[in-house]
Amino acid sequence: xxxxxxxxxxxxxxxxxxxxxxxxxxxxxxxxxxxxxxxxxxxxxxxxxxxxxxxxxxxxxxxxxxxxxxxxxxxxxxxxxxxxxxxxxxxxxxxxxxxxxxxxxxxxxxxxxxxxxxxxxxxxxxxxxxxxxxxxxxxxxxxxxxxxxxxxxxxxxxxxxxxxxxxxxxxxxxxxxxxxxxxxxxxxxxxxxxxxxxxxxxxxxxxxxxxxxxxxxxxxxxxxxxxxxxxxxxxxxxxxxxxxxxxxxxxxxxxxxxxxxxxxxxxxxxxxxxxxxxxxxxxxxxxxxxxxxxxxxxxxxxxxxxxxxxxxxxxxxxxxxxxxxxxxxxxxxxxxxxxxxxxxxxxxxxxxxxxxxxxxxxxxxxxxxxxxxxxxxxxxxxxxxxxxxxxxxxxxxxxxxxxxxxxxxxxxxxxxxxxxxxxxxxxxxxxxxxxxxxxxxxxxxxxxxxxxxxxxxxxxxxxxxxxxxxxx
Amino acid sequence: xxxxxxxxxxxxxxxxxxxxxxxxxxxxxxxxxxxxxxxxxxxxxxxxxxxxxxxxxxxxxxxxxxxxxxxxxxxxxxxxxxxxxxxxxxxxxxxxxxxxxxxxxxxxxxxxxxxxxxxxxxxxxxxxxxxxxxxxxxxxxxxxxxxxxxxxxxxxxxxxxxxxxxxxxxxxxxxxxxxxxxxxxxxxxxxxxxxxxxxxxxxxxxxxxxxxxxxxxxxxxxxxxxxxxxxxxxxxxxxxxxxxxxxxxxxxxxxxxxxxxxxxxxxxxxxxxxxxxxxxxxxxxxxxxxxxxxxxxxxxxxxxxxxxxxxxxxxxxxxxxxxxxxxxxxxxxxxxxxxxxxxxxxxxxxxxxxxxxxxxxxxxxxxxxxxxxxxxxxxxxxxxxxxxxxxxxxxxxxxxxxxxxxxxxxxxxxxxxxxxxxxxxxxxxxxxxxxxxxxxxxxxxxxxxxxxxxxxxxxxxxxxxxxxxxx
Numbered sequence: 001x002x003x004x005x006x007x008x009x010x011x012x013x014x015x016x017x018x019x020x021x022x023x024x025x026x027x028x029x030x031x032x033x034x035x036x037x038x039x040x041x042x043x044x045x046x047x048x049x050x051x052x053x054x055x056x057x058x059x060x061x062x063x064x065x066x067x068x069x070x071x072x073x074x075x076x077x078x079x080x081x082x083x084x085x086x087x088x089x090x091x092x093x094x095x096x097x098x099x100x101x102x103x104x105x106x107x108x109x110x111x112x113x114x115x116x117x118x119x120x121x122x123x124x125x126x127x128x129x130x131x132x133x134x135x136x137x138x139x140x141x142x143x144x145x146x147x148x149x150x151x152x153x154x155x156x157x158x159x160x161x162x163x164x165x166x167x168x169x170x171x172x173x174x175x176x177x178x179x180x181x182x183x184x185x186x187x188x189x190x191x192x193x194x195x196x197x198x199x200x201x202x203x204x205x206x207x208x209x210x211x212x213x214x215x216x217x218x219x220x221x222x223x224x225x226x227x228x229x230x231x232x233x234x235x236x237x238x239x240x241x242x243x244x245x246x247x248x249x250x251x252x253x254x255x256x257x258x259x260x261x262x263x264x265x266x267x268x269x270x271x272x273x274x275x276x277x278x279x280x281x282x283x284x285x286x287x288x289x290x291x292x293x294x295x296x297x298x299x300x301x302x303x304x305x306x307x308x309x310x311x312x313x314x315x316x317x318x319x320x321x322x323x324x325x326x327x328x329x330x331x332x333x334x335x336x337x338x339x340x341x342x343x344x345x346x347x348x349x350x351x352x353x354x355x356x357x358x359x360x361x362x363x364x365x366x367x368x369x370x371x372x373x374x375x376x377x378x379x380x381x382x383x384x385x386x387x388x389x390x391x392x393x394x395x396x397x398x399x400x401x402x403x404x405x406x407x408x409x410x411x412x413x414x415x416x417x418x419x420x421x422x423x424x425x426x427x428x429x430x431x432x433x434x435x436x437x438x439x440x441x442x443x444x445x446x447x448x449x450x451x452x453x454x455x456x457x458x459x460x461x462x463x464x465x466x467x468x469x470x471x472x
Numbered sequence: 473x474x475x476x477x478x479x480x481x482x483x484x485x486x487x488x489x490x491x492x493x494x495x496x497x498x499x500x501x502x503x504x505x506x507x508x509x510x511x512x513x514x515x516x517x518x519x520x521x522x523x524x525x526x527x528x529x530x531x532x533x534x535x536x537x538x539x540x541x542x543x544x545x546x547x548x549x550x551x552x553x554x555x556x557x558x559x560x561x562x563x564x565x566x567x568x569x570x571x572x573x574x575x576x577x578x579x580x581x582x583x584x585x586x587x588x589x590x591x592x593x594x595x596x597x598x599x600x601x602x603x604x605x606x607x608x609x610x611x612x613x614x615x616x617x618x619x620x621x622x623x624x625x626x627x628x629x630x631x632x633x634x635x636x637x638x639x640x641x642x643x644x645x646x647x648x649x650x651x652x653x654x655x656x657x658x659x660x661x662x663x664x665x666x667x668x669x670x671x672x673x674x675x676x677x678x679x680x681x682x683x684x685x686x687x688x689x690x691x692x693x694x695x696x697x698x699x700x701x702x703x704x705x706x707x708x709x710x711x712x713x714x715x716x717x718x719x720x721x722x723x724x725x726x727x728x729x730x731x732x733x734x735x736x737x738x739x740x741x742x743x744x745x746x747x748x749x750x751x752x753x754x755x756x757x758x759x760x761x762x763x764x765x766x767x768x769x770x771x772x773x774x775x776x777x778x779x780x781x782x783x784x785x786x787x788x789x790x791x792x793x794x795x796x797x798x799x800x801x802x803x804x805x806x807x808x809x810x811x812x813x814x815x816x817x818x819x820x821x822x823x824x825x826x827x828x829x830x831x832x833x834x835x836x837x838x839x840x841x842x843x844x845x846x847x848x849x850x851x852x853x854x855x856x857x858x859x860x861x862x863x864x865x866x867x868x869x870x871x872x873x874x875x876x877x878x879x880x881x882x883x884x885x886x887x888x889x890x891x892x893x894x895x896x897x898x899x900x901x902x903x904x905x906x907x908x909x910x911x912x913x914x915x916x917x918x919x920x921x922x923x924x925x926x927x928x929x930x931x932x933x934x935x936x937x938x939x940x941x942x943x
Contacts, residue, residue, distance in 0.1 A: 040561050046554070046564060046662040047541040049695050055475050081776050081823070085796055090779020146784075268823035270772060270832060273667035276696050350717075 003204035004228055006170050007162035008220075010177060011155050011196040013128060014059045016186050020152040022050030022128045029149035030191050035171065042127075042152035044088035049274050052077075056154040059186045061280060061287050064123040065154055065179050065293055069104030071284050076277040077125075081268040085146055086129040094126035094157075096269040098277070106180070108172040108297060109167065119161040128153035128178035129135055129191075147214050150193070162200065167224035170199070174217035175318070179295050183320045187216075201227050203235060207243040211255050214248050223248040227255050236263050246434050293449055315343040321357045322347065326382040330364045335371040341369055341382065342354060349386050364389055367396040376400075413446070413454045420445035421470065439463055474532055474680040477626055477871060478580060481531040482520035482524060486517035486575070493533060494578065502600045502609075504619040506538045507546045516575045527573030528687050534892035535625035537613050538579040538849035539586055540662040540671065542566055545576070549551040549662050551584045552595035553807025554787045554844075563660020564695065565629060565671050565688040572687045576779040580615030580628060584809045586610050586636050586664040589881050591813045592872045600868070603906055607865040609860035610643030611816045612636040615714035616674045617644040618638050618918065621895060621940060622895065625682055629688070633660055633669040634766055635860075635885025637661075638897035641674055642860035642909025645899045645938065648674045649681045653892035653917045654699045656685075657692030663777040666887040678935055680897060683708045685919060709927040714748030716925060719853030723759035730863040730905025737859045740900040740910045741930060744857070747928055753852060754847040758838065761888055767879060768822050768831050814875065834908030839890045846891045849913045855925050858884055860897040860909035894919050896926045898936035907935070 018026055023041035040048040078096035104120035130151035134141035158177065164170045178195065182189035189195060197214040197459055201224060209231065215225045226248075231241050245264075246255040260455065293301070295317050302313040302323075316326045316339060329338045346360060353359075360410060368385055371377045377385070385396050388403075420442050430438035439460065446459040481489055498808050511532065520531045536542060539549045541559035543566070548554040562570070569576070570872070576848055583593040591614025592598040598613040602622035609618040613630025617640030620628050630637040632650035641648025649672045656671045663669070673684035682705040689701040720741060725734055740752050783789050783803035790806045816844040822831040849856060861881060871878045886897040893916050900910035910929070914922035930936050 043785065045559070045662040045786070046547070046549075046557065046563075047559065049659050051694060051696050081779060083779065083780070083782070083797075083800065085784055088780060088785060090777050090782065097593050266825045268820065268825075268828075270776070270823055270828070272475070273773065274663075274696065319486070 002440055005162045005202050005204065006164035007175065007200040008158075008160045008170060009165065009200075010160075010174070010199040011128075011159045011198075012158065012177075012181060013191070013194045013326065014056055014154040014186050015188050015191050015194055016157055017053065017056055017059060017154055019053055019055075021053050021056050021125070021154040023152055027153060032149060033377055034145070034147035034149060037149040038151070039409055039460030042088075043148055044090075044307050050093060050272075052275055054153060057100070057278060057280065058283065058287060059154070059184075059280065060123065060125050060156050061112075061283060062184050063158075063181065063186060063230075063290065064104065064290060065103075065284070065288055066106040066156065067120050067186055069101035069120055069123055071101045073102050073278060074098060074277050074279050077272040078269045078271050080126075081224055084129070084459070086151070087147065088130065088151060092127060092129060093272050093275070094269075095124035099124035100280070106173060106176055108169065108176050110172075111168055115221060116163075116315065118163045118169075121159040121161050123159075124157050126155050126157060127401060127435060128155045129150070136162065162202075162464060167221040167228065170224055172219065174220055176295070178217060179318055179320070179414045185292075185295055188235055193453055198255065199224060201231070201233050202407050203228070203241070206231060206241040207242060209243065210245045211248050212258070213250075219248070220252055223250075223255065226253060230255065238325050239295055246372045248308070268287070293394065302326075306330055306339065308336055308339040312339040313344045319357065324438040325357050325360075325365070329366050329369060332366050338365070338369045341365070341372070345383060346386060348366075349390055352391045353390055355390065359390065371396065371400070375455075378453070380452050380456070413459060414457065414462060416446050416449040417456065417459065417466050420449060421466045422461060428470070431467060432471070439467075473676045474627060474683055476530070478532055481520075485497055486520045486667055486838065487514060487529045488519045488577070488829040490514055490533060490577070493624065496881050497578075497619075500624060500713040501605060502602060502618050502624070503597055504580055504599050504624055505535070506548060506550060506581050506596050506615065507544050509542075509576055510578075512544070513577045519768070520573070520575070526682065527571065530573035531571060532574050533577045533626060534574045535580050535619045536566070537616050537628070537630045537877050538582055538631060539631055539662045539664070540565060542576060542579065545579060547579065547662070548595075549585045550582045550596055551809065551812065552721060552788055553554075553781045553783070553803070554597045555842045555926065556788070557597075557676055557786045559660075561660065563671075564657035564692045566660065568688050568690075570814065576689075576829070578627060580625075580630075581617055582615055583612035583636075584812050585662070585774070586612040586631055586633055586669070587774070587811050587815055588870075589639055589878055590637070590872065591615060591618075591640070592868060594807050595809060598868055599728075601865045603645065604865065606741045606867055607906070608643065608831050610640030610861070610865060612640075613648075613674060613897050614640045614643075617641050617646050617648065620646045620674050620676060622785050623939065625816055626676070627684060629671055629684075630674045630675045631664075631669055631671050632885075632889065634770060634889050635882050636669075637672040638860045638885050638895060638909065639882070639913060641897040642911075643749060643865040644675055645907030645935065645940070646676060647930075647936070648672060648909075649677055649685065649896045649917060649919075649923075650888060650894060651844050652894045653889075654697050655689050655701055655894070655917065655919065657690075657698040657912050658694040659692055659694040663773070665667070665773040666777060667773060667775060668770060669765075677925055678930050679709060680803045681704070681896065682709050682927070683922075684922045691920075702922040703921070705919055707784065707924055709772050709923050710922050711928075712748065713744070713925050713928045715857060715859070716744075716749040716921075718744055718749050719750040719754035719849055719856045720751055721754050721759070721849070721856060721858055723756050724858035726894045727881070728883075729859060729863050733861070733863060733908050735908055736800075736901035736903060736908040737857070740933075741857055742924070743932055744929055748931060749855075751857070752853070754801070754856070756848050756849060756856075756887065758841045758844075759883075761838045762842050762887040762890055763879065763883055765835040765842070766882070766890055767818075768835035768900065769839065769890070771815045771819035772822045772832050772835075775816045775823065778808075778812070778816055783807070790870065811875070820938075823877070833923050843891045846887075846893055846913070849855070850893075854914070854921060856913040858911045858913075860884060860911040862909060864906035888913055892916060894922050896922055898930050899938075900929075900933070901935055
């Protein structure tokens with residue numbers, strides 16, 4: 001896919017802020033009835049004036065620093081003029097010249113497995129419009145309702161250079177961005193509409209097509225793949241790709257044209273004189289000093305400090321909550337063992353159940369890792385414990401006691417081995433006649449008799465010894 | 473006068489005073505008001521008579537220009553498109569007035585969205601000049617000035633984007649003050665051109681203007697462009713003006729200026745001279761570029777500020793609802809008057825891709841030059857004196873069909889808004905029986921000196937004591 005060129009514009013809702021971008025309205029409207037989180041300012045009532053939420057700008061600078069951008073000495077807001085019912089002032093307060101930050105980058109793993117540097121063009125701030133609810137589809141609705149709760153939510157727009165080479169890389173980039181945002185505690189990606197993506201795609205030599213309305217980081221891969229296929233098909237049929245804006249229909253998984261180059265908007269950007277330019281250069285040292293450890297740095301440290309593999313370190317740091325979870329356990333038990341069990345087993349079991357790390361107590365994980373390193377339980381039992389806790393709750397110790405899952409003592413296993421060998425003479429004969437795999441059947445019998453509490457490798461060894469003892 | 477009235481009302485009856493006032497307003501042929509808040513005002517007056525609350529404006533009735541939001545009182549900007557809009561909140565200045573005990577008697581007529589110099593573009597019809605009912609009261613705060621001049625309100629608030637307080641003050645023979653940009657919070661003032669406008673008092677005397685400014689000035693966290701004030705304007709007047717240096721800009725006289733106006737202003741300069749101030753001619757060389765720069769900036773901002781009026785959430789709703797674009801286009805077509813549409817179109821054009829640099833950016837550069845003119849001049853003089861308007865009030869209908877000649881009449885007022893400095897218009901005589909205004913300008917935030925000089929002049933002349941014989 002060497003000919004694919006993708007650039008992204010990502011709108012991030014800074015929903016960890018308490019109040020909106022230009023007024024005091026609360027940002028926690030997600031479960032509220034429509035039009036209950038509004039005031040004269042975010043409703044754009046005549047005579048109302050915006051006031052910059054300082055905290056929002058600080059959050060913006062935080063993100064820009066984490067994306068390795070240079071922060072502007074002075075930043076200012078502009079009006080972006082267009083008519084739409086979700087925009088109660090008839091313009092959106094955004095940025096144009098003098099954005100918050102420019103020129104950064106994010107490292108991702110490219111399709112070739114190599115680390116790739118995706119350049120960030122700029123980061124700027126703006127206000128979210130309201131939300132339209134169409135009675136039916138966008139083109140056939142009988143009426144449309146407007147909810148202004150979202151109106152005025154602080155948005156950060158992150159614009160990349162056209163450095164991405166495949167839908168998968170775009171997905172990688174968004175995953176990484178989301179991780180960084182969550183590390184910074186400025187963003188909760190689980191809230192609806194918290195991350196929205198517009199994308200520019202072209203095939204080498206062809207015109208650029210903008211795809212709007214991609215509302216999830218999962219949707220981006222699908223939308224881009226569709227669009228690339230569409231452009232390739234056109235190319236194959238000798239039809240030129242035209243510069244246009246297309247809308248991604250998530251339900252149908254297709255993109256549809258909404259306007260051509262000729263119909264492009266003229267937003268008549270000009271300075272928002274109700275807001276004064278902000279000198280932010282002086283804010284940067286303090287904000288930089290308060291930046292938390294970011295994913296790349298943490299991954300590096302995990303590898304060094306805990307001696308774990310890079311794959312494990314990457315997996316454990318891809319979510320700040322998992323990283324904190326791991327560090328807590330690693331400080332109290334074997335860090336390597338903890339890495340394996342959290343990165344390979346726990347995360348898989350959580351994924352399978354569509355759960356997050358909050359569903360599992362770190363104390364339970366610590367107990368399991370400790371029991372494993374003390375050889376009190378087998379790997380199989382540990383898996384059973386994790387599954388049981390996720391499905392039914394309880395603590396590892398309780399489950400071990402109540403279900404009698406403790407690793408069997410040697411006498412018990414030896415007895416089980418003797419019985420199993422005695423009851424499986426046919427398999428013994430097979431084994432002795434050269435079928436090495438027959439021994440697995442007998443080991444299985446031992447596990448059955450011990451209800452899984454025997455260590456399979458120990459059982460294997462004992463079965464072999466018992467058979468040899470029989471021949472003598 | 474307001475201080476006297478305050479004593480009078482306190483010792484007498486606010487209710488009786490208001491009854492007389494409303495009677496006068498209802499008999500009037502001026503059409504100065506768009507909405508009367510009779511019930512709420514009388515109720516407040518009765519309450520005042522019972523409880524006698526304190527405050528700088530305790531019991532004082534005041535009229536408010538119809539582009540300043542008043543909670544519970546319809547606020548229309550004299551536009552059809554805002555008919556029925558009852559703000560759910562008070563503008564900052566209204567909160568301040570209420571806190572100091574003033575009683576709001578109603579909303580005054582204006583040019584639609586403050587776009588005009590004559591109060592003829594109002595959807596309520598023109599307001600008449602109390603000195604000659606066939607003439608305009610000036611604009612855009614024509615209703616406020618006419619009401620004060622004709623004793624239909626003891627004081628009023630207007631707004632001044634390019635002269636909208638000073639022009640009607642000049643035409644109606646009242647005092648009108650445009651404060652420094654940022655001195656008075658614009659929160660609740662329905663924007664026409666937000667980088668230029670300020671709310672200002674229209675009163676009978678300079679002292680009254682100072683009293684009102686003390687109440688409405690000051691920092692408001694809801695307006696990022698507002699700053700803190702010292703709040704001592706009332707006490708700053710009455711002092712000597714000996715040694716004050718007055719500058720008279722040569723660009724503000726000559727061609728197009730009515731001889732009667734010119735004479736009255738020169739007389740005023742010699743009065744100031746008699747009071748011990750010195751004067752000299754100065755130059756504000758970029759004055760001739762002010763008018764086009766002003767109109768480009770004002771119209772550009774207006775095209776964006778007025779975009780919110782789509783009939784969706786408040787105001788005019790016409791015909792049957794159809795799709796979004798058809799419906800809001802119809803509402804705007806029906807709701808806005810001709811002049812408002814003209815300015816929205818011109819502003820939209822000036823901001824369009826390809827023209828932005830040619831018009832808007834260039835106008836901003838001119839604005840900087842104008843500002844610098846004043847900075848230089850106000851290093852050498854303390855106060856600048858000029859006519860407020862080049863001529864006295866013109867006839868209703870005389871200029872409205874020729875927008876350019878109407879725009880030209882703002883030539884001495886708009887530079888002040890571009891520079892953001894304070895200016896006041898005080899009555900300085902008559903030309904053919906019509907009032908003439910003297911415009912005084914000062915350094916940014918030096919309202920104290922401006923008011924002191926204006927008051928010293930006013931107290932040595934009889935013009936503010938004359939009232940029109942109306943009705």
